[in-house]
Amino acid sequence: MGLDSFTPQKRFSTGGGLPINNHDATAAGRNRGVPRGRQLHKTFNNIKITILCGFVTILVLRGTIGVGNLGSSEADAVNQNLIEETNRILAEIRADSDPDDPDESTETGFNPNVTYTLGPKISGWDQQRKVWLSGNPEFPNFVNGKPRILLVTGSPPKPCDNPIGDHYLLKAIKNKIDYCRLHGIEIVYNMAHLDKELAGYWAKLPLIRRLMLSHPEIEWIWWMDSDAFFTDMVFEIPLSKYEQHNLVIHGYPDLLFEQKSWIALNTGSFLFRNCQWSLNLLDAWAPMGPKGPIRDEAGKVLTANLKGRPAFEADDQSALIYLLLSQKDRWMDKVFVENQYYLHGYWAGLVDRYEEMMEKYHPGLGDERWPFVTHFVGCKPCGSYGDYSVDRCLRSMQRAFNFADNQVLKLYGFSHRGLLGPNIKRIRDETTTPLEIVDQLDIRRSVTGKTESKS
């Protein structure tokens, strides 16, 4: 079955032939639709919040009544002020618009006669960059023989709907700070909506383009979701393997070309070379993204053409898969579909095996024996509704965090007591000759000079 190219304004092909298997969606993929059971899950969560707040109300009231000696009228006045203050704080934090905002819709009104673009067409970027690099030797694109990488991640600018979400975003960025410090990688943590039309999971596209054009010294832009953790602190991406490629993405060629599965690739962790080809791919990728009728219609095309995809608006991952399938000859020679290590490692099959890994293997492998990245697809700790139970997700993320943190703490002589709790224990006595330990244990010393891929 051929796949038509997607262009807005044309009649979309909705012919199909691919079976849609909901099992794929919930078990192994990034499910962003509203699957069966979602409403029930939503109700459960509401009940949970209610019960929790009810308990807190009762407990605090009991404590308060026993503490103060406020008169009732004074208490009423205090209560009223506090109610107002609380409401004001919450309203401002969660407001969709700042009091200073003009009417935002004037800037982004949907105009069906205009095809969306990421920006003015850039040509000759490779040459522009080359000239700039030679004129700016203090900003080289290679440092110590390694190409400069910029890791890009981020989260929305407002507090998470679920408060525990911000705590795990914090742990996730601490985890990334650790990995990147050990490997000389720079980080951009984005909390700004650069383009209102390409919001949500599409927001990475304008961001990646903007960063490429603003940082010519960067050789590779590495996008990583906020719900992905580094779990192999030693492993390094074997960039020399990709000298002939411009996009490195985790996936499975058979799932992609034979099954046309909507989870054949994962856009939660991938690398783009900073070059003209990448700008072109971003331009070709973006048109399904603008929120509203375009994204909705595009979603239907994607569901009709990709195996296992539920019905929902177009997401960036499905759109990329569709693009690479429908314009295979144009793009695939420069795309490396990687699965020799876990550039993206789906969490559900990994987190329960950490103890076994610690017993049998060691960091540096990056694959199923010691996963490079553990990605909490479907957990959505920041939002209200994930595809898995909150309990399971939080426990699993904490385990991944500790599993990684142990590898960092080792140099300092500590380790977590277990994979779930926050406490640490000393694993090595202090010494008057600390530099011996540094020589043995500093992770950066074990990766210096390594450029070949691990088999």
Place this chain on the structure above:
Amino acid sequence: MGLDSFTPQKRFSTGGGLPINNHDATAAGRNRGVPRGRQLHKTFNNIKITILCGFVTILVLRGTIGVGNLGSSEADAVNQNLIEETNRILAEIRADSDPDDPDESTETGFNPNVTYTLGPKISGWDQQRKVWLSGNPEFPNFVNGKPRILLVTGSPPKPCDNPIGDHYLLKAIKNKIDYCRLHGIEIVYNMAHLDKELAGYWAKLPLIRRLMLSHPEIEWIWWMDSDAFFTDMVFEIPLSKYEQHNLVIHGYPDLLFEQKSWIALNTGSFLFRNCQWSLNLLDAWAPMGPKGPIRDEAGKVLTANLKGRPAFEADDQSALIYLLLSQKDRWMDKVFVENQYYLHGYWAGLVDRYEEMMEKYHPGLGDERWPFVTHFVGCKPCGSYGDYSVDRCLRSMQRAFNFADNQVLKLYGFSHRGLLGPNIKRIRDETTTPLEIVDQLDIRRSVTGKTESKS
């Protein structure tokens, strides 16, 4: 009045002649005691939480009742499971000990016959480091002519008591990531309790020591509190000014030497050179820190000897001031008390002037015209009880965040619409020649080569 040296087990001098002025404590300093009004404030906060949860309970109940069609017995069973699940999650997250923990008290039991130390005495660290550096040229302590700096910050491993606290910890680390990327500074974000006795604000001491000894390639360790934001993204610390010094700390010599004020210096943002002198100072500083009777007794000495200090356990800042005063001749020749720029900038006098600053001045000044660091002393967004209203603190932190973020977004063509809200606006059209903008606006280009202090 002479100040006695502090050694545990000896009878402490509690005589004093310094007036204690509570105004200093609450208006301008780090207030960690339980001043008058604290109990009332605590009651107010309890009432706030009660009201808030009561509202949420009511609202969610109204929403829930209208949504589902669960039978009452099924709802009861669901409720019971959810109550248990929620309680279990909260209990595990907030537990003081991991289920796998042995009884922790066996490791840290207070023994009055043992004087606390940070670790075995290290001698000849300067020589050890020098030898190591010459043997490890791939880990130089100077890069591009600049000494290597490691910024160290952190927060507790458990979720904040106040959920909004985690969101502002996230914003604060994003802010630090931005500054450090622009200035080639590495970051360690600590979330581990390295030493149970030196917990809380004292935790930075064992951490700094541990990092010095584990990172001989680092020339300066820069401790920065989690509630401090960079607000001048261009300004660089003029390290060449401190070639003869080993500790750089913000403060006022007259407040220190003449008034012996407990806020004469601020330990929320300071730099230690990685050298033997620093290890010695840390060793001399630590003895007032161990939690329990020692810290309590030490607090009394500090209150008695430092002007304005309320009565509470010993804190690291007061202890350092006391140490430097009582052993002035031993230490002060290597301590630079800096106030030419805001290595620490007390927030209350700054945050309301940001618009005026944007109108009149520009980044790079680092002083009262454009503060280098805005430090939210007393706000405690992560805890339950700060010294200022939650509303005022959150608004002010958001303003500082946006004020700084504007300086980063400028390169990318964006700016926040106002200092309070999350939304941004485009301030420059996209162009087909993006490298011209990079040449004009990249902050790293404006600091390259600058090593002199700014007057």
